[in-house]
Amino acid sequence: MRLNAVRKRSEIASDYAALSAEKLIPLVKEMQIPAGKAVSAYWPMKSEMDVRPLMRFLYEAGYTVCLPVTTKKDEPMLFRRWTPDEQLVVGMYGVEQPDEKCAPVVPDVLFLPLLAFDRRGGRLGYGGGFYDRTLKLLRKKGRHLIAGVGFAMQEVDSVPLEDTDETLDVILTEKEVIRVS
Secondary structure, three states: OHHHHHHHHHOOOHHHHHHHHHHHHHHHHHHOOOOOOEEEOOOOOOOOOOOHHHHHHHHHOOOEEEEEEOOOOOOOOEEEEOOOOOOEEEOHHHOEEEOOOOOEOOOOEEEEEOOEEOOOOOEEOOOOOHHHHHHHHHHHHOOOEEEEEOOHHHEOOOOOOOOOOOOOOEEEOOOOEEEOO
């Protein structure tokens, strides 16, 4: 399923992907995230939905924006503050992330990338378990809004879930905000 999802996502035309990224901003406005919240996004890799325009919008709207940082293979991620002029470093798996000089942040809202999703909140990721471990830890500490971000064409009927998989509260595509009940 992962291989098919990666292939399918990589076939999205670059002009459609760029237009889709801009469509996220009005949809996030509809979500009405309370002012002053800390919001985590991700630095896009390969054909992931580009959330950098959304990150800039959130930053300019006064939210604290942060990015995940992977430190060890089997550990939860941590989060560090991001600003538009922040110089990123290459972390594990080639992912760009803030360096250790950036302030740590505990996000209230997390936007995370998807390979595939279903309307029940199932999320297919790359299989490393980083987000699942992190979301489990964050949820133990309090309420966080978990939003998967992807293209509408990444929707599938059902994502196979294991006991360690954490589900999404919301799915954000270029077409709609899907609230999981």
